[in-house]
Amino acid sequence: MIDTPLLKVSGVSKFYGSRIGCKDVNFELWPGEVLAIVGESGSGKTTLLNCISTRLLPTTGSVEYRMRDGNFRDLYHISEAERRFLMRTDWGFVHQNPADGLRMTVSAGANVGERLMAVGDRHYGKIRQTATDWLGRVEISADRIDDQPRAFSGGMRQRLQIARNLVTGPRLVFMDEPTGGLDVSVQARLLDLVRGLVNDLGLAAIVVTHDLAVARLLSHRMMVMKDGHVIEHGLTDRVLDDPREPYTQLLVSSILQV
Amino acid sequence: MTADLATYNFAYLDEQTKRMIRRAILKAIAIPGYQVPFASREMPMPYGWGTGGVQVTASIIGRQDVLKVIDQGADDTTNAVSIRAFFQKVADVAVTTHTKDATIIQTRHRIPEQKLTEDQVLVYQVPIPEPLRFLEPRETETRKMHALEEYGLMHVKLYEDIAQNGRISKTYAYPVKVDGRYVMDPSPTPKFDNPKMHMSDALQLFGAGREKRIYAVPPHTEVVSLDFEDYPFEIQTFEQDCALCGAHGVYLDEVVLDDRGGRMFVCSDTDHCEDRREHGHVGAMLAPNQEAAE
Numbered sequence A: 001m002i003d004t005p006l007l008k009v010s011g012v013s014k015f016y017g018s019r020i021g022c023k024d025v026n027f028e029l030w031p032g033e034v035l036a037i038v039g040e041s042g043s044g045k046t047t048l049l050n051c052i053s054t055r056l057l058p059t060t061g062s063v064e065y066r067m068r069d070g071n072f073r074d075l076y077h078i079s080e081a082e083r084r085f086l087m088r089t090d091w092g093f094v095h096q097n098p099a100d101g102l103r104m105t106v107s108a109g110a111n112v113g114e115r116l117m118a119v120g121d122r123h124y125g126k127i128r129q130t131a132t133d134w135l136g137r138v139e140i141s142a143d144r145i146d147d148q149p150r151a152f153s154g155g156m157r158q159r160l161q162i163a164r165n166l167v168t169g170p171r172l173v174f175m176d177e178p179t180g181g182l183d184v185s186v187q188a189r190l191l192d193l194v195r196g197l198v199n200d201l202g203l204a205a206i207v208v209t210h211d212l213a214v215a216r217l218l219s220h221r222m223m224v225m226k227d228g229h230v231i232e233h234g235l236t237d238r239v240l241d242d243p244r245e246p247y248t249q250l251l252v253s254s255i256l257q258v
Numbered sequence B: 001m002t003a004d005l006a007t008y009n010f011a012y013l014d015e016q017t018k019r020m021i022r023r024a025i026l027k028a029i030a031i032p033g034y035q036v037p038f039a040s041r042e043m044p045m046p047y048g049w050g051t052g053g054v055q056v057t058a059s060i061i062g063r064q065d066v067l068k069v070i071d072q073g074a075d076d077t078t079n080a081v082s083i084r085a086f087f088q089k090v091a092d093v094a095v096t097t098h099t100k101d102a103t104i105i106q107t108r109h110r111i112p113e114q115k116l117t118e119d120q121v122l123v124y125q126v127p128i129p130e131p132l133r134f135l136e137p138r139e140t141e142t143r144k145m146h147a148l149e150e151y152g153l154m155h156v157k158l159y160e161d162i163a164q165n166g167r168i169s170k171t172y173a174y175p176v177k178v179d180g181r182y183v184m185d186p187s188p189t190p191k192f193d194n195p196k197m198h199m200s201d202a203l204q205l206f207g208a209g210r211e212k213r214i215y216a217v218p219p220h221t222e223v224v225s226l227d228f229e230d231y232p233f234e235i236q237t238f239e240q241d242c243a244l245c246g247a248h249g250v251y252l253d254e255v256v257l258d259d260r261g262g263r264m265f266v267c268s269d270t271d272h273c274e275d276r277r278e279h280g281h282v283g284a285m286l287a288p289n290q291e292a293a294e
């Protein structure tokens, strides 16, 4: 049994000038655990996700990550080279807009293969085989391997982005509104796929969403944000079935009315 | 000194500019393959005419030097002739077309066929120095990638090439890794010449005028062309021999002879070809019995 967290977030705050982005956030994430960050627009979800994933320097606080050697490192005290290496091997980042996470002008195969080449794979045939396998896992047919994502639908692009991130076997994946721009039917299929992959691979994930249904389907635990603060935090079923904070109750009831 | 020369400082650039460029060159030599920014000057010729190479040559040339200038492999193209004339005018140096007699060779594409020596410097005119530009247009990002040795993108580019063409079809400006560290664009030389850069006895300097970069490969430095294990780097091969001198295993240019589809292949390095012919080598085109001598 793994009895150590993968990630420790302590006292993370981000101010944009005098405006609060997020304030004094603390939590731990365990291996294989999926955490959803929910809240309405402007509540600070993206700000927090970016602070944790080192894409945005927090004003205060620390983020510690348990590296593959078992040692915790403060992500804001490792070298840029180490940080970038971590981001493209042990982490994934799935953007809401696939164009932000894909190279739109190279083929699907190269998009998936890029991380492999970045860590030194130098066998074209093997890279291509791995890319083919991963396209299959995200339900993109192998004969699309040489097409550019420009020729893909929104759902396919998002699945390609996921494959591109998972090819190096990361332990932690960040997702910001992964189903955001998609049609409802496409969303459902993508969520199924993500849930399956996360389970199969034992991934830990932090998923930002304003959609409580996404949180319900994907996450074990959730945090509710309002005005930059985490106002409620608990097991997903507990929070959704028995919300304690009036604001969370409001959020949940607004869903149930639909 | 002639009255003509008096209007110019030696080699056109003022001494302070030359010192600045020499400092950039020294830094480039100290960090093989690294692109050193420099304050590129206006030259009395347009960008694209080798202003980077000209500034490098102007900064290293001395009165005792013998200069050769080639464009493709030839000494007699407009570009080569005008750069050679420029240095005759502003530095009054001896010029030559013979590779073996030159101390400085400025080139736009080719590396001479004849092996260069430690007494020679090869100066390249470079249009686009950044090998990562194709996939990453942001300069801040490419600098970071060089600094952190993140070169996966170079292989992404080669991967695409194989996926589209069934092989690495890139034939010139073929990326290399210098001294096991920096990835460098030898642009725009044909990949045929890449192996000549490896462990060369001569100092190799690269000047990009418009992009304001200088880089270098010091003598005896490893220069390795990027590739895949299952798609190894290969140079172009030519089935024919040179029609004029019979040379084999050199870089050949196709020359159209008439409008009825007649053509021949000849050495792109014209000095090499002439030198061989002077030494009695004859190609099929010049051989009396239609049989290549050799």
Ligand SMILES: Nc1ncnc2c1ncn2[C@@H]1O[C@H](COP(=O)(O)OP(=O)(O)OP(=O)(O)O)[C@@H](O)[C@H]1O
Pocket (backbone or CB within 6 Å): A016, A019, A020, A021, A022, A039, A040, A041, A042, A043, A044, A045, A046, A047, A048, A210
């Ligand atoms: N770059 C920035 N500069 C100034 N203020 C910002 C910046 N980015 C976000 N903010 C502010 O910080 C607060 C939190 O924004 P954030 O984008 O984190 O919210 P969010 O929960 O992700 O919203 P959404 O659901 O709309 O994506 C908001 O008040 C926002 O206006």
Ligand SMILES: [Mg+2]
Pocket (backbone or CB within 6 Å): A045, A046, A047
């Ligand atoms: Mg957001």
Ligand SMILES: [Zn+2]
Pocket (backbone or CB within 6 Å): B242, B243, B244, B245, B246, B247, B266, B267, B272, B273, B274, B276
């Ligand atoms: Zn010849």
